[in-house]
Amino acid sequence: MVTPVHSSKLRIYNTLSxxxxxxxxxxxxxxxxxxxxxxxxxxxxxxxxxxxxxWDVLVRYLRFKGYKVTYVSxxxxxxxxxxxxxxxxxxxxxxxxxxxxxxxAYFEDRESIGLLRADVHPLATxxxxxxxxxIKKLIEKDYGYVTEDGVYFNISKFKEYGKLxxxxxxxxxxxxxxxxxxxxxxxxxxxxxxxxxxxxxxxPYWYSPWGIGRPGWHIECSAMSMKYLGExxxxxxxxxDNIFPHHExxxxxxxxxxGKRFVKYWLHTRHVLLGGEKMSKSYKKLIYLRDAxxxxxxxNLRLYLLQTHYRKQLLYDEKGIEEASLTVNRIKKxxxxxxxxxxxxxxxxxxxxxxxxxxxxxxxxxxxxxxDLNTPLAIKSLxxxxxxxxxxxxxxxxxxxxxxxxxxxxxxxxxxxxxGNLYSREIxxxxxxxxxxxxxxxxxxxxxxxxxxxxxxxxxxxxLKEMGIEIEDFKFGSLWYISKIT
RNA sequence: GCCGGGAUGGCAGAGUGGUUAUGCGGCGGCCUGCAGAGCCGUUUCACGGGGGUUCGAAUCCCUCUCCCGGCUCCA
Numbered sequence: 362m363v364t365p366v367h368s369s370k371l372r373i374y375n376t377l378s379x380x381x382x383x384x385x386x387x388x389x390x391x392x393x394x395x396x397x398x399x400x401x402x403x404x405x406x407x408x409x410x411x412x413x414x415x416w417d418v419l420v421r422y423l424r425f426k427g428y429k430v431t432y433v434s435x436x437x438x439x440x441x442x443x444x445x446x447x448x449x450x451x452x453x454x455x456x457x458x459x460x461x462x463x464x465x466a467y468f469e470d471r472e473s474i475g476l477l478r479a480d481v482h483p484l485a486t487x488x489x490x491x492x493x494x495x496i497k498k499l500i501e502k503d504y505g506y507v508t509e510d511g512v513y514f515n516i517s518k519f520k521e522y523g524k525l526x527x528x529x530x531x532x533x534x535x536x537x538x539x540x541x542x543x544x545x546x547x548x549x550x551x552x553x554x555x556x557x558x559x560x561x562x563x564x565p566y567w568y569s570p571w572g573i574g575r576p577g578w579h580i581e582c583s584a585m586s587m588k589y590l591g592e593x594x595x596x597x598x599x600x601x602d603n604i605f606p607h608h609e610x611x612x613x614x615x616x617x618x619x620g621k622r623f624v625k626y627w628l629h630t631r632h633v634l635l636g637g638e639k640m641s642k643s644y645k646k647l648i649y650l651r652d653a654x655x656x657x658x659x660x661n662l663r664l665y666l667l668q669t670h671y672r673k674q675l676l677y678d679e680k681g682i683e684e685a686s687l688t689v690n691r692i693k694k695x696x697x698x699x700x701x702x703x704x705x706x707x708x709x710x711x712x713x714x715x716x717x718x719x720x721x722x723x724x725x726x727x728x729x730x731x732x733d734l735n736t737p738l739a740i741k742s743l744x745x746x747x748x749x750x751x752x753x754x755x756x757x758x759x760x761x762x763x764x765x766x767x768x769x770x771x772x773x774x775x776x777x778x779x780x781g782n783l784y785s786r787e788i789x790x791x792x793x794x795x796x797x798x799x800x801x802x803x804x805x806x807x808x809x810x811x812x813x814x815x816x817x818x819x820x821x822x823x824x825l826k827e828m829g830i831e832i833e834d835f836k837f838g839s840l841w842y843i844s845k846i847t
Numbered sequence: 848g849c850c851g852g853g854a855u856g857g858c859a860g861a862g863u864g865g866u867u868a869u870g871c872g873g874c875g876g877c878c879u880g881c882a883g884a885g886c887c888g889u890u891u892c893a894c895g896g897g898g899g900u901u902c903g904a905a906u907c908c909c910u911c912u913c914c915c916g917g918c919u920c921c922a
Contacts, residue, residue, distance in 0.1 A: 379851085396922095397922070398922090399922075400920085400921075400922095405922090406922085408921095408922055409922050410922090411922075412922040413922075440920080442920065444920085526850075526851090526917080526918080527849090527850050527851075528849080528850065528917090528918065529849095578920080598922095599922060600921075600922025601851090601852095601916070601917065601922080602916085602917065602920095602921050602922065603921080603922070604851090604917070604918095605850090605917065605918060606918085606919090607921085629922090630922065631852075631915095631916070632915090632916065632917095632922075633922085634915075634916085638915095639915095639916070639917095639921090640922090641920095641921060641922090668859080668860070668870085669859085669860070670860090670861085672852080673852085673853080673860090674852080674853080674915065674916070676859090678858090678859070680858080680859080680871085681858090681859055681860090681871090683871090684858095684859070684870065684871050684872095685870090687870075687871075688869095688870070690884090691884090694884080729861090735861075737860060737861055737869085738860095738861055738862085738868085738869090740869090740870095741860095741861070741868070741869050741870085742869095744869065744870070745869080748885095751884085751885070752885080752886075755878095755885060755886075756886095810880070813880075815880050815881065818880085818881095819880095819881075819882085822882085822883095831883075831884085832883085832884095833883075833884055833885080834879070834883090834884090835885095836878090
């Protein structure tokens with residue numbers, strides 16, 4: 362087994378301090394991470410995918426570094442507004458059916474780009490009681506107050522309000538271009554936000570000490586994250602649009618209730634832009650993940666999304682996804698050629714000095730990841746690795762099976778960080794079941810080539826191509842790899 | 848208006864004081880039965896404008912211009 366480099370420390374950008382900090386978990390090697398999940402009233406789009414992808418990489422990387430990670434990501438299945446009510450009519454289904462449909466789609470989509478399942482995916486609707494308890498506590502501590510239409514959080518009581526977003530309450534009131542109409546709600550401060558909203562019975566509702574209704578949006582994340590990770594935990598993530606008001610309000614509620622620091626590191630992704638504008642549901646400017654996966658393939662898409670640093674806006678560009686396929690192919694090839702050498706049980710004694718090169722590139726990879734998850738740079742070292750392997754084979758011939766195995770052992774963990782579950786599914790595929798038949802066909806093809814019967818030789822090559830198998834001819838013979846799983 | 852992030856070669860995209868990022872594309876060559884892939888070379892100061900600090904700046908400081916995001920349900 363290859364042991365990860367522990368000497369280097371992960372440095373990450375914390376929105377709270379607006380600075381890159383050395384990552385130091387609250388409890389030695391245990392890490393609690395809460396990733397703000399999807400509101401399941403529509404299919405996941407590319408912007409969501411990018412965000413969940415980088416947290417997937419983060420969790421995998423933390424585990425790679427030896428941390429014991431508890432990964433929690435919620436499913437917001439309470440999202441009711443006029444638009445949703447309209448959709449229910451359009452699709453002629455109940456609220457429950459709509460939520461179920463998109464929750465299932467959400468998990469399918471996550472799986473399609475190789476995302477880990479979180480340790481817990483709590484549903485908001487199953488934690489109403491926890492939310493009510495939290496609201497009760499806030500009322501007891503005088504941070505919450507009850508009005509005609511619900512329960513609100515008084516932001517003027519929480520001195521540190523605004524510490525995450527930099528938006529202070531007075532500015533909120535005066536600023537925001539008067540978009541918030543103070544008299545619309547029965548609130549003490551314009552910036553006060555709902556903990557519980559009273560509703561009519563014609564919308565989905567739950568019982569509470571303050572009458573029937575539904576919880577405010579922010580309370581679910583406070584209640585569920587603290588339930589599964591404790592009152593203080595390490596990492597809380599989301600898209601940049603969550604910074605204000607969502608995460609600001611979460612901090613206020615949680616810290617007001619417990620008197621403790623809620624979260625140590627706040628991490629946020631920047632948006633994916635489409636035609637210069639934010640990809641979002643409300644503007645109808647979006648590309649669904651499932652459509653992009655269908656069009657470009659999950660490996661290419663996953664690599665493409667990680668080829669821009671997560672704190673940089675990503676301008677969605679289809680040409681870029683197509684380009685990513687070249688890197689993907691090269692990696693596939695390098696890995697599968699090594700697998701092939703193992704299957705062939707090559708004992709050439711070739712390849713020992715390649716291991717050092719690979720090991721150095723592995724360290725480069727780790728250094729890049731430690732630097733605030735610099736995936737574009739980490740991917741560059743994967744590109745280098747693939748190139749080194751292929752060049753080496755070209756120059757020195759088949760690599761000894763014991764060295765091939767050693768190299769794969771070094772590479773498996775780091776490539777999996779980038780490609781997630783897709784690595785074993787689409788890159789390091791089990792070649793053994795194809796091995797005998799393909800080798801036999803290659804033997805035949807090479808015989809035909811020697812005879813100069815290229816026409817028949819090409820028929821075999823085309824047949825293999827139809828099976829999703831590509832051939833590469835070297836001086837020492839032909840190698841093959843599975844480019845498409847059929 | 849307030850808060851935040853940017854501007855790098857034809858394109859995408861790293862790099863924070865001195866050495867080739869990388870990938871794609873273009874051009875020339877090599878390899879190959881062919882194709883693909885690969886390899887080598889090349890694509891003249893790549894670092895938004897101006898000023899400053901320094902022996903030396905894409906990298907630090909000042910200033911200007913432009914772009915983007917958040918401030919409203921949002922990843």
